[in-house]
Amino acid sequence: METFRITCVVGARPNFMKIGPILREMSGRPRFQPWLVHTGQHYSPEMSDALFSDLGIPKPDVHLGVGPGTQTQQTADIMRALETVFLERPADVVLVVGDVNSTMAASLVAAKLGIRIAHVEAGLRSGDRRMPEEINRLVTDALSDYLFASEPSGRRNLLAEGVPAERIFLVGNVMIDTLLAFRRRAAESGVLDRLQLVPKRYCLVTLHRPSNVDEPDRLRGLVNMLHQLSKKLPIVFPVHPRTRSRIEEAGFDTGGLLLTPPLGYLDFLRLTSDARLVLTDSGGVQEETTILSVPCLTLRENTERPITMEEGTNRLVGIEPEAIFQAALEALNAPMPNRPAPALWDGKASGRILDVLERQLSLS
Numbered sequence: 001m002e003t004f005r006i007t008c009v010v011g012a013r014p015n016f017m018k019i020g021p022i023l024r025e026m027s028g029r030p031r032f033q034p035w036l037v038h039t040g041q042h043y044s045p046e047m048s049d050a051l052f053s054d055l056g057i058p059k060p061d062v063h064l065g066v067g068p069g070t071q072t073q074q075t076a077d078i079m080r081a082l083e084t085v086f087l088e089r090p091a092d093v094v095l096v097v098g099d100v101n102s103t104m105a106a107s108l109v110a111a112k113l114g115i116r117i118a119h120v121e122a123g124l125r126s127g128d129r130r131m132p133e134e135i136n137r138l139v140t141d142a143l144s145d146y147l148f149a150s151e152p153s154g155r156r157n158l159l160a161e162g163v164p165a166e167r168i169f170l171v172g173n174v175m176i177d178t179l180l181a182f183r184r185r186a187a188e189s190g191v192l193d194r195l196q197l198v199p200k201r202y203c204l205v206t207l208h209r210p211s212n213v214d215e216p217d218r219l220r221g222l223v224n225m226l227h228q229l230s231k232k233l234p235i236v237f238p239v240h241p242r243t244r245s246r247i248e249e250a251g252f253d254t255g256g257l258l259l260t261p262p263l264g265y266l267d268f269l270r271l272t273s274d275a276r277l278v279l280t281d282s283g284g285v286q287e288e289t290t291i292l293s294v295p296c297l298t299l300r301e302n303t304e305r306p307i308t309m310e311e312g313t314n315r316l317v318g319i320e321p322e323a324i325f326q327a328a329l330e331a332l333n334a335p336m337p338n339r340p341a342p343a344l345w346d347g348k349a350s351g352r353i354l355d356v357l358e359r360q361l362s363l364s
Contacts, residue, residue, distance in 0.1 A: 004361050005033045006118075007091035009082065011041030011066075011102025013051060014175075014284050017265065018097040018120060020055040021177035021350040029354060037085055039078045039102040040065040054265040055178065071101065071132050078105035086113055092361060093118050096140060097174070104136040111143040118357060120174060122147035123154025124283075124304040130211075137304070146360060148353050150174070151307040151342065171352040172344030175287050179269065180347035186269035195236060195258060199274040200336075203233055203328070208240035209281040212299060212319060216250045219243075222299070223252045225321035226279075229328055230256045233276060238263045277331050279324070286314045291345060293338050295331040299324060311342045 006026070010019050019036070026032040038060035052059060064081040066074065078101060086094070086109055094110040096103040097120040110117050119140050126134050141147060147163060149155045150173040158168050192199065205226060213219050226235050236258045239247070247254060263271070269288070272278060278289050278296045286305050289296035290312025297317045298308075308314035317327040344352075 001031060002362070003031050003033050004093065004357070005035065005089075005091045006093050006095050006357070007035045007037060007086065007089070007115075008095045008097075009037045009039065009102055009106040010060075010097065011039035011078065012098065012100040014282075015098045015100060015102075016051050016055060016057055017178045017284070018174045019095075020057045021174050021181065022095070022097075022120070022353060023057060024181075025350040025354050029358070031358060032354065035062075035089060035091065036060045037062045037082070037106075038064065039081070039105070040067055041074060041078065041100060041102045051265060055182070075101045075105045078102055079109050082106055082109045083113070086110065086115060091115055093146075093357065095120065097121055099124070099133040099136045099140070101132070101136060104139045107140040107143045116145040117143055118146040118148065118353075119144040120148045120353060121150050121154075123149045123156075123158040123168070124151075125153070125157045126302040126304040128302050134304070146357065148349075148356070150349070151305065153306050169352075169356050170344065171356070172346060172349035173287060173342075174349045174353070175284055176291055176341070176345045177347050177350050178265075179288055179291055182266060182269065183273070186266045186273065189267050189270035191263065191267040191270050192274060195260070197234060197236060197258075197271075197274075200276045201233060202275060203229060203235050203277045203279060204271050204275040205235055205237040205278075206240070206280045206282050206285055207237075207243050207299065209300070210242075212281050213240075213243045213246045216246070218319065219246055219250065220252060221321040222319075222324075223247070223254065223257075225325050227253075227256055228325055232329070232332060234258060236260065236271065238268065238271075276336075277328060279328065286312070289313050290339075291341055293336065295334070295337060297324065297327050297331060307342050312339060313337045 008019055026034045066077045093116045095118045096106050107117050122141050147168045149170045155168050155170050238260045273292050275294050281299045286308040290308045296314045301318050317324050
């Protein structure tokens with residue numbers, strides 16, 4: 001029986017939630033021989049260990065330990081390290097997920113070495129090339145041989161960019177595979193009791209994008225808006241390390257807000273599931289709230305996930321504090337939404353991806 005060597009490259013915490021269901025699906029298909037490479041783009045021992053445990057992901061076969069740096073430095077360091085890995089262990093396909101620097105770096109190295117590339121979450125576009133993630137998406141998709149789209153906009157974008165239709169596969173959302181697989185376990189988390197929160201009576205906040213947290217005046221305005229909103233209901237704010245350092249550098253007053261360290265996946269999923277309202281600048285949280293039927297306000301001027309607005313619970317509200325506050329009041333005064341899941345967001349995207357890869361690789 002012919003087997004297929006698949007090198008899976010991840011580097012950021014959210015991407016483990018995308019690769020996890022694919023690895024679990026591969027474990028039941030003997031034709032696939034996966035090899036997991038963690039670049040170390042985002043890494044802390046505590047968070048990574050908790051993530052592997054929460055999601056049942058095997059420890060990486062290779063950990064490159066690249067660490068932080070500027071966009072260019074980090075990408076170059078990842079490329080140098082990956083070239084050695086790819087040469088030492090040849091693969092039939094390099095599989096990448098999402099839109100982080102590790103995704104683009106792995107695609108560039110694989111393309112130069114003549115290795116086929118599969119991109120999971122292909123075709124998402126914000127239209128904003130000031131975002132590093134948008135550049136990573138464009139480059140990765142231009143180089144990929146198999147492009148797996150999570151929503152119809154991804155397919156439309158790729159066709160408009162000239163990608164041949166036979167290379168594009170609309171398969172659904174692997175992040176939702178993970179959510180549906182672990183939703184019951186997340187419901188058993190004690191995080192609400194630990195934080196003394198009542199279901200549907202708190203607001204969950206996440207902020208990490210440079211456009212929101214790197215400019216002190218803008219971050220001050222957002223923190224002040226959260227103070228104002230906290231008079232209506234408790235605000236729980238798991239603070240990204242980047243955001244925490246910016247808050248501490250500026251000396252902002254966060255009294256009245258419930259700040260926590262970054263949380264494990266199961267705890268965070270429980271918090272999201274039981275929130276009355278979510279404020280975020282994260283792409284993944286927009287998708288999760290869509291499935292969980294939780295009102296979500298996205299603190300950005302654009303989104304690469306339009307399906308979360310067209311069919312989900314997400315609303316794009318921009319970055320002006322007063323507009324965000326008014327939108328939050330409107331959401332709190334409206335009934336909780338109850339919408340069906342978008343098509344193919346059914347927990348089976350990983351199986352469809354491997355079906356395509358098995359068929360395509362058998363023909364080549």
